[in-house]
Each structure stands twice: as C-alpha cells, then as structure tokens.
Amino acid sequence: MSAHVIAVDVGTSAVRAALVDSAGHIVSQQRISRVSGLGGDTFDAAALDKDVRAALSGVSGGPAPAALAVAAHIGTVAVDSALMPVGRSSGWADSVGVSQLTALGDGAVRRLLHTAGRPTLTGGALAYLLGMDPKSMPRVHAVLSPKDFLVARLTGRLTSDTISAAYTLASDVRRRAWNLDVLRAADLDSALLPEQAEPTSVVGALTEEAATATGLPAGLPVVAGGPDGSVGMGLLLGTDEDIIADVAGTTDVVGRLLPRGEDVPDGAVLNPSVLPGRFVAGGATGLTGGAVAQWRSLVGTVDDERLAALPPGAHGLVILPGMTGARFPDWRPGARGAVLGQRPEHDAACILRAAQEAASFTVRDGLDRLDPSGRLPVAFAGGSSRSAHVAQLRADILARPLLVSPQPDVTLLGAAALAFLGCGAATSLDALRSRLIGTLRRVEPDDARAARYARLHTRWRNLRDATDAAYAEGFANYG
Numbered sequence: 001m002s003a004h005v006i007a008v009d010v011g012t013s014a015v016r017a018a019l020v021d022s023a024g025h026i027v028s029q030q031r032i033s034r035v036s037g038l039g040g041d042t043f044d045a046a047a048l049d050k051d052v053r054a055a056l057s058g059v060s061g062g063p064a065p066a067a068l069a070v071a072a073h074i075g076t077v078a079v080d081s082a083l084m085p086v087g088r089s090s091g092w093a094d095s096v097g098v099s100q101l102t103a104l105g106d107g108a109v110r111r112l113l114h115t116a117g118r119p120t121l122t123g124g125a126l127a128y129l130l131g132m133d134p135k136s137m138p139r140v141h142a143v144l145s146p147k148d149f150l151v152a153r154l155t156g157r158l159t160s161d162t163i164s165a166a167y168t169l170a171s172d173v174r175r176r177a178w179n180l181d182v183l184r185a186a187d188l189d190s191a192l193l194p195e196q197a198e199p200t201s202v203v204g205a206l207t208e209e210a211a212t213a214t215g216l217p218a219g220l221p222v223v224a225g226g227p228d229g230s231v232g233m234g235l236l237l238g239t240d241e242d243i244i245a246d247v248a249g250t251t252d253v254v255g256r257l258l259p260r261g262e263d264v265p266d267g268a269v270l271n272p273s274v275l276p277g278r279f280v281a282g283g284a285t286g287l288t289g290g291a292v293a294q295w296r297s298l299v300g301t302v303d304d305e306r307l308a309a310l311p312p313g314a315h316g317l318v319i320l321p322g323m324t325g326a327r328f329p330d331w332r333p334g335a336r337g338a339v340l341g342q343r344p345e346h347d348a349a350c351i352l353r354a355a356q357e358a359a360s361f362t363v364r365d366g367l368d369r370l371d372p373s374g375r376l377p378v379a380f381a382g383g384s385s386r387s388a389h390v391a392q393l394r395a396d397i398l399a400r401p402l403l404v405s406p407q408p409d410v411t412l413l414g415a416a417a418l419a420f421l422g423c424g425a426a427t428s429l430d431a432l433r434s435r436l437i438g439t440l441r442r443v444e445p446d447d448a449r450a451a452r453y454a455r456l457h458t459r460w461r462n463l464r465d466a467t468d469a470a471y472a473e474g475f476a477n478y479g
Contacts, residue, residue: 003066005419006059006216008052009228009412010072010146012091012250015048016409017055019062020416022425024407024436030058045077045089048146049153053213060215067202067423068154068216069223071231071415072147074167076128081141083152087133094123095333097131101169104185112182117166117173117261117270120331125168129188143168143192147225154222155204158194161224162272165196173270173279174261199226199234199274200421223422226274228411229253229284234274235414235437236379236405238430243403244282244370247410248382250290252363254328255282256370265369267329274418275429283328285366288359289384291321291337295355299348304389306349307356312396312452314354316341320464321358329369338467356390357453360397361460367398374399379440381405396449397457403440413437 004027009016011034018029032051034043052070076090090096098121102109109121121127125143132140144152145164152158165171165178170188172179176196183190197203202221211218225231232247233255240257247253255271258279264270269283287294296302323337339351367378378400384390385408395402407413413436420426 003420003423003425004063005416005423005425006056006065006068006220007412007416007419008055008068008070008150009409009415010048010052010070010150011228011411012073015051015055016412017052017059018412018416019059019065020413020436021063022420022435024413024438028059028062030055041091041094043075043089043091043146045085045146045149049150052150053210056214056216064217065220066425067221067223067419068206069415069419069422070147070150070225071228071411072145072150072225074164074227075146076123076125076168077144077146077149078128078132078136078140079142079144079149079152080139083156085149086139087136089146090123090128095127096123097127097129098123100130101127108182108185112169112179115172115179115182116169117264118169119267119269122169124170125193126170126182126186126188129192130186140192142194144194145227147227148194151203151222151225154206154210156207157204159197159203159224160194161199161226162196163199163226163230163274165193166271167227168193171196173272176272197224198276199224199231200418202422221423223418225415225418230255230271230280231274231414231418232381232411233280233282234429235410235417235433236381237280238433239275242376243379244367244376245379246363246367246381248289248380248384250293251284251286251327252288252359252366252382253282253284254363254366254370255280256376267331267369269328282366282370285362286325286327286335287321287323287337288362289382291319291323292352292355292359294323295319295351299351302349302352304387307353308389308392310349310353312357312449313456314350314357315346316343317346317350317354318460318463319351319354319358320467321355321362329366332468334472335468336471340463340467356393357397357456358460360394361457363394364398364457365461367400377401377403377442379403379405381408381410381437383408391443392446395443395445397453399445399450399454401445402443404443405437405440407437410437
C-alpha cells in the first residue's frame with residue numbers, strides 16, 4: 001500500500017488537516033485556530049467552511065491523495081438549496097427544541113429514545129427543527145451535522161454518515177435508517193434529512209469550485225467520515241471487544257464495541273460503529289479536559305512534576321467540572337461546576353490537580369457503567385495522553401490498566417483510516433490501527449493509590465450529588 005490520503009479533524013478550538021501516507025506518517029499538516037466558546041452551544045458554519053478550506057490549502061501540492069475524509073464535532077447546520085447556512089448553527093451542547101420534543105408525550109418520547117439508542121432527550125437535528133424560527137423554515141433545504149455540511153460544501157452532495165445521523169434523534173440506529181414514524185409525529189418532512197451512508201463509503205468527489213479553493217485535485221473521492229470522538233474511538237478499538245476506548249479532549253468520549261445493538265448499559269448512548277454491522281455503547285462525559293483548560297487559563301500553567309508531587313486528594317480540594325452539565329452516564333443537564341473545601345494554602349497546583357482528578361472521576365463513572373467488572377483495560381488517547389503524569393493519575397483513579405496511544409491525535413488519524421478504507425487502499429481496520437498509531441504503552445495502576453482514590457471517588461460523588469441538589473433547589477426558588 002503506497003497511497004496518501006487527506007484527513008481533516010474539526011474540533012471546537014481548531015481545524016487540522018493532514019496529508020498522511022500509508023505508513024502512518026504525517027507528510028504535511030495545517031492547523032487553523034477557531035473562535036468558539038467553551039460551552040459548545042453555537043458556532044459560525046460559514047466561518048468553519050472557510051477555515052477548513054484554508055487548512056486544506058495548507059496541505060495541497062504534495063503527493064496526489066487517493067481520498068479525503070473529515071471528522072468533526074457534533075451539532076446541526078440548516079442549509080438552503082445553495083448549501084449556505086440558514087439561521088444559527090447548533091453545537092454539541094445546544095438544547096434548543098428539547099421542550100418541544102417533550103411535548104410529543106411520554107409514550108412517543110420513550111419509543112423515540114429506544115429507536116434512537118439514547119437514554120435521554122438531548123439536542124440534535126430533530127429538536128433543532130422543532131425549535132427553529134418559523135420565519136426561517138421556508139428557506140431550509142436540509143439539516144446536516146457540521147461534518148455533513150463540510151462534505152456537502154466540498155462535493156455538492158447531501159449525505160449523512162450513520163453515526164452523525166444517530167445524533168439527530170431522528171434515526172433508527174439499529175436499522176441505520178431514518179425513523180419515519182417520529183418524523184411524521186413531529187410533522188417534519190423526511191426530505192430535510194439526507195441519505196445515510198456508512199462512514200467508510202465514498203459519497204462524492206471534490207467539485208471544480210472546491211478544488212480551485214483548496215488546491216486539491218478535482219474529482220478527489222470524499223469519504224462519508226463521522227463525528228470526531230466516534231472516529232477516534234473507531235481507530236482505538238479496531239475490532240477488539242475486550243477494551244474500552246477513551247478519547248480525551250474538551251470532553252472525554254468513551255465507548256465499548258458491541259457485536260449487536262442489544263444489552264446496552266444503562267445510561268449509555270448506542271451508536272453505529274465505523275465498522276458496518278457493529279455498534280458502540282458509551283458517550284461523551286461533558287466537560288473534563290475543557291474544565292482543566294479553563295482552570296489553567298485562570299491560574300496559569302503548572303509543570304507536571306509539581307502536579308505529580310501532590311498527594312491524592314489535592315490536600316482536600318475538590319472540583320466539580322460540569323460547568324455545562326453532566327452527560328454520560330448520569331445525564332444531568334442542570335449540573336454546574338464548583339470548588340469545594342478551599343483553604344488559603346491551596347495554590348494553582350492544587351487547583352489544577354483537583355481539576356485533573358475530577359476529570360478522571362467523571363470518566364470512571366462512565367467506564368464502571370460500561371464494564372462493572374472493572375477488569376477491562378482502557379485505550380487512552382487525545383490531548384491529555386501526552387502527559388505521563390496524567391496517564392498514571394488516570395490509571396490510578398480508574399483502577400484499570402491504561403493502554404496509552406503513542407499518537408494522541410487519533411481523531412485525525414482515524415479520519416485518515418476511514419479514507420484509506422474508503423478508497424480501497426486498505427481493508428483491515430486492525431492493520432491500520434497498528435500502522436497509524438503503533439503499539440500501545442501499558443500503564444498499570446499503583447495499588448495503594450488506587451485504593452486511596454476509590455475512597456476519594458466515593459466522597460467526590462457524594463459531594464457532587466449534594467451540590468447538584470442544592471444548586472437545583474436554589475435555582476427553583478430564586479431563578
């Protein structure tokens with residue numbers, strides 16, 4: 001295999017594009033910073049399209065690529081017949097329209113959630129359409145995920161990969177098809193939703209206009225792609241059902257491969273896998289890495305050696321990271337962040353260490369739901385995996401072996417894997433995993449620290465529950 005592919009990773013803070021060769025080497029890459037909020041409510045779709053084209057221009061001019069694939073955060077973009085955005089574009093944390101979904105009635109909502117593979121109502125294209133300004137509706141030709149919007153702008157074709165479709169709440173995830181019953185109940189035209197395709201399917205080719213704008217060859221095959229966390233998990237998991245993947249970014253996205261869409265753990269989201277006919281159970285946790293980054297921006301950077309020197313529990317300081325609500329596994333949209341037990345002697349290192357511990361406690365809640373036995377190891381990648389201190393801390397708190405990816409950027413490389421599979425340059429996801437990310441480094445938990453963290457985790461959960469309840473009561477009484 002000697003092909004090259006173009007991979008694009010759209011995160012909340014930046015767009016990255018890379019030319020990747022068959023050995024997994026990044027031949028060239030380009031990063032474009034984005035202007036977006038931490039909360040993930042809305043974004044500027046037109047600006048995102050411009051940023052992606054700029055990033056692609058930065059990796060053009062090298063060896064001819066065989067295919068292009070995009071991975072991007074979830075959300076909703078309404079477009080007109082010219083594929084231009086209509087109204088506000090919704091980010092991953094947007095809940096507009098959820099109240100209108102609730103109005104469909106308890107029975108209809110229960111059926112919707114089961115078919116959609118969701119434990120609770122969240123935002124998505126279905127809610128977005130119900131909550132949309134009626135004056136804008138006549139202009140809407142289709143509703144797309146951010147990734148589907150970018151593919152449409154590059155190819156002129158409307159399509160949705162099966163995983164992005166699952167996040168609309170309007171898809172029957174087990175059948176990988178639109179749920180026409182719920183669309184009729186909501187009085188929505190099914191023509192607003194594009195045809196579904198597998199993440200590795202070629203769904204179009206680069207138009208002459210997009211080729212001129214990016215410097216890439218017209219006719220370049222474009223693969224369907226998928227949501228960023230799901231694409232990263234797909235590469236980490238391969239076909240292995242005996243590990244759990246954790247892609248650590250602004251949120252941690254965790255998941256476990258299932259052979260079929262049944263026996264889904266309580267509170268877990270069910271998504272199609274990047275592999276046809278397979279499924280992944282898990283979900284995004286809410287703010288974890290994003291909360292650590294927010295604290296670092298407030299208190300300043302502290303080196304890892306100083307953070308690692310602190311004892312478990314950060315000298316009694318407790319942080320709750322859920323500034324934008326808690327998602328998998330407990331789904332508390334009203335949860336908020338907090339700092340508890342603060343004393344004058346707590347410094348920047350204590351704050352950052354407590355935030356890192358809180359992120360790992362949050363992840364542990366999800367992993368214990370996916371694997372109550374506590375025995376499965378965790379394949380770990382993403383920005384946090386670059387730190388040896390964070391890897392050991394996470395292994396200790398999870399009380400599980402951590403399999404650390406030598407390549408943190410599994411979302412970008414996962415998009416490359418989809419491109420290789422889509423253009424036929426590779427046929428095995430497991431072989432691509434070995435080639436693109438290499439051998440995972442095993443980090444064992446320290447038994448003494450793991451035992452200490454088990455007690456601290458229980459205390460942290462109790463404080464979190466009490467704080468959430470107090471906040472909810474105060475909000476109800478005082479607004």
